[in-house]
Amino acid sequence: xxxxxxxxxxKDFNHTRAVDNIDFDIKKGECFGFxxxxxxxxxxxxxxxxxxxVPTSGTIKVFxxxxxxxxxxxxSRIGVMPQDDNLDIELSALKNLIVYAxxxxxxxxxxxxxxxxxxxxxxxxxxxxxxxxxxxxxxxRALLLARSLINSPEILILDEPTTxxxxxxxxxxxxxxxxxxxxxxxxILTTHYMEEAERLCDRVAIMDRGRIITIDSxxxxxxxxxxxxxxxxxxxxxxxxxxxxxxxNNLS
Amino acid sequence: xxxxxCLKRAFRVWQRHLTVYTKLYKTSIALNFVEPALYLxxxxxxxxxxxxxxxxxxxxxxxAPGIIASSSMFAATYECTYGTYVRMTFQKTFDAIxxxxxxxxxxxxxxLIWAATKSMFYGTIIIVAISAxxxxxxxxxxxxxxxxxxxxxxxxxxxxxxxxxxxxIDSFNYFYTLFMTPxxxxxxxxxxxxxxxxxxxxxxxxTPLYHLTLICRSLVWGSxxxxxxxxxxxxxxxxxxxxxxxILMRKRIIK
Numbered sequence: 063x064x065x066x067x068x069x070x071x072x073k074d075f076n077h078t079r080a081v082d083n084i085d086f087d088i089k090k091g092e093c094f095g096f097x098x099x100x101x102x103x104x105x106x107x108x109x110x111x112x113x114x115x116v117p118t119s120g121t122i123k124v125f126x127x128x129x130x131x132x133x134x135x136x137x138s139r140i141g142v143m144p145q146d147d148n149l150d151i152e153l154s155a156l157k158n159l160i161v162y163a164x165x166x167x168x169x170x171x172x173x174x175x176x177x178x179x180x181x182x183x184x185x186x187x188x189x190x191x192x193x194x195x196x197x198x199x200x201x202x203r204a205l206l207l208a209r210s211l212i213n214s215p216e217i218l219i220l221d222e223p224t225t226x227x228x229x230x231x232x233x234x235x236x237x238x239x240x241x242x243x244x245x246x247x248x249x250i251l252t253t254h255y256m257e258e259a260e261r262l263c264d265r266v267a268i269m270d271r272g273r274i275i276t277i278d279s280x281x282x283x284x285x286x287x288x289x290x291x292x293x294x295x296x297x298x299x300x301x302x303x304x305x306x307x308x309x310x311n312n313l314s
Numbered sequence: 315x316x317x318x319x320c321l322k323r324a325f326r327v328w329q330r331h332l333t334v335y336t337k338l339y340k341t342s343i344a345l346n347f348v349e350p351a352l353y354l355x356x357x358x359x360x361x362x363x364x365x366x367x368x369x370x371x372x373x374x375x376x377x378a379p380g381i382i383a384s385s386s387m388f389a390a391t392y393e394c395t396y397g398t399y400v401r402m403t404f405q406k407t408f409d410a411i412x413x414x415x416x417x418x419x420x421x422x423x424x425x426l427i428w429a430a431t432k433s434m435f436y437g438t439i440i441i442v443a444i445s446a447x448x449x450x451x452x453x454x455x456x457x458x459x460x461x462x463x464x465x466x467x468x469x470x471x472x473x474x475x476x477x478x479x480x481x482x483i484d485s486f487n488y489f490y491t492l493f494m495t496p497x498x499x500x501x502x503x504x505x506x507x508x509x510x511x512x513x514x515x516x517x518x519x520x521t522p523l524y525h526l527t528l529i530c531r532s533l534v535w536g537s538x539x540x541x542x543x544x545x546x547x548x549x550x551x552x553x554x555x556x557x558x559x560x561i562l563m564r565k566r567i568i569k
Contacts (some may be wrong), residue, residue: 075569114412115569134320134415142413148406152334161333164326165414213414 065090065217065248066111070120073106073272080106082272083120090216093239093249095259097291098269099301104252105145107269108221111250112142124217138166141215143206145222145252149194155181155205156190159212166213173212180208184238200231207238218242220251224258236261256291266291270299319419326416327424328431335432350385350440354378357504368506378449379530380503382458383465386437387523390466391494393429394473395486402477408567422563426470433466434459444534452536458529464548465526471555472522478562497523522551 066088073081081103088094096104109115110122113133122129124136149158156177163173181187184204189197197205203223210218223239224232239262243249253259259266260280267277275298276283280291287294295301358374365373401407411421438459444450476489500507500514501523507515518524525544532541 109569112413113417114409114567133417134323137413138415144406144409144413146406146409148410150330150334150407150410151405152337157333161330162410162414164329165323165411165416167322167326167415 063090064088065125066250067123068107068120069122071107071110071117071122072119073103073110073115074118079272081110081117084267084272084274086267086274086277088248088250090248091243091246092264093243093251093262095263095266096250096252096269097254097256097259097266097295098252099254101271102269103272104269105221108142108219108250108252111219112137112140138213139215140217140219141210141213143210143218143220143223145225147202147206149202149205149209151194154191154193155186155197158194158205159209162209163212168213176212177208180211181205183211184208185234200227200234203227203231203235207235211242215247217248217250220249222252222254224253224255232258256295260291268295268298270301275299317419319423320417321423323416323420324423324427327411327421328428330411331424331428332431347385347436347439349388350381351443353384354381354444375449377504378444378447379534380501380527381444382437382440382462382530382534383501383523383526384498384503385440386433386462386466387469387498387526388494389436390429390433390469391473393432394425394470395477395489396483397429398425398474398477399480399483399486402567403483412567418564418568419560421567422474422560426467426474426559429470429473430463430466433469434462437462437466450534452534454533454536454538457538458533461526461529461545461548464545464552465522468522468548468551468555471552471559474559474563475555478559478566497521502527522548 064087066086068084068086071081071084072079084103084107086094096102096107098104106115110117110129111124113129113136116130125139127136129136150161153161156174159177159180160170160173163176168176178187178190181190184207186197186201186204186208189201194202194205207223210220220239224235227235236258239249239251243262249262251258251262263280265277265279266283268275268283278286283294284290287297289297354374354377358377362373367373368376408421412418416424441450441455441458445455473489476486480486480489500510500518501521502518503523507518507524510518525547529541529544532538
């Protein structure tokens with residue numbers, strides 16, 4: 063069953079076409095990746111999914127509902143782990159989750175309990191009362207992941223979930239995502255790490271300059287084109303991914 | 315896009331700001347209170363030693379109600395200029411909130427209502443302070459508090475319009491130097507408008523601060539007469555600027 067359907071999706075920012083007439087369907091329970099270098103349009107697609115960017119043309123349906131007509135209903139059923147850390151830096155880890163739960167109208171008692179469970183889930187129980195400023199980068203990402211799960215979302219949107227993380231923290235995030243997938247959460251992620259896409263994604267959309275070049279499983283892509291995903295990407299777009307240039311692709 | 319405002323969701327934004335504020339109030343409160351206290355001392359006591367009285371009223375007593383007005387005004391404007399800008403741009407708080415069921419209009423309404431609340435709170439503290447100095451004549455002074463919420467909305471909306479259009483945080487200097495400071499100085503807090511050139515006095519007459527000062531002065535001195543028109547003007551300004559604040563802010567945030 064398709065949980066997200068996008069047709070003819072296009073977005074212009076001041077005469078620059080960021081997303082160029084793309085179509086995609088995402089199935090319930092799958093892990094779907096948008097793969098591409100910075101500027102490929104991945105983040106714009108993510109932000110359209112949670113209604114912060116309005117499409118110039120085309121439609122997106124999430125849970126069968128049009129995003130332009132039902133943003134609140136849709137957003138109440140999805141979780142978002144953004145690319146930028148946007149935690150409330152003045153508050154403790156626990157308070158961050160409780161404040162966030164209020165946006166979803168989750169009652170205090172429930173949210174407190176859920177917040178403690180989530181902190182345990184991401185390994186931050188001991189940091190519950192710690193101010194955000196005193197958490198490491200990896201811990202802040204973990205807290206962002208916990209926050210995105212506060213409403214038990216059916217769809218989890220992750221915009222470059224492991225960018226800037228050390229290998230250990232990166233593996234922690236991957237393990238959590240695998241676990242969530244087993245629990246039948248639909249995962250949508252953007253990445254420019256090939257290894258991340260290979261390990262996690264059932265299907266990937268390869269993006270370049272706002273367009274989707276192809277959508278397929280990493281396995282099929284590698285079999286069809288030969289070599290690893292990195293090579294497939296290079297072959298399809300004539301470009302290397304940004305991670306390679308910075309030597310960041312040496313992940314594990 | 316949803317065109318309506320859900321007050322319940324706006325309240326969640328308000329609640330978030332309150333939670334953060336209760337962590338920070340010790341440092342931020344000083345910023346807003348030290349200044350009015352300095353004005354009261356410098357002008358009321360210092361300058362007051364030479365001026366003695368205006369129309370038979372001791373000078374410190376003349377300016378005290380205006381300090382309620384200006385203090386609550388600056389509380390709202392700081393909140394919706396620097397405060398809103400930092401949340402929108404540097405802390406990316408708005409991105410975090412908009413990924414939840416809260417929509418853009420709810421968020422903007424929450425920002426405005428929070429600023430108005432803070433405006434009311436800071437003005438109330440000044441009321442308490444000047445009462446302690448026996449500068450208040452009448453229990454009518456209590457009636458100022460809800461009016462401060464209204465005027466807080468006015469100043470919050472004006473600031474929000476500014477925040478929606480500034481290219482960067484430094485540009486607020488223009489807003490304060492060219493708009494807020496002149497309004498503060500020429501809205502009848504420190505001297506009656508009739509000494510100004512008629513053209514300037516006319517402009518001053520339309521500023522919300524002039525009317526708020528008038529309301530505060532009447533109620534502190536114990537005469538409620540003549541404030542209905544001023545309250546009505548505040549409401550009119552709220553209604554005129556609200557669509558502008560929402561449309562421009564929405565345009566800035568939702569791409």
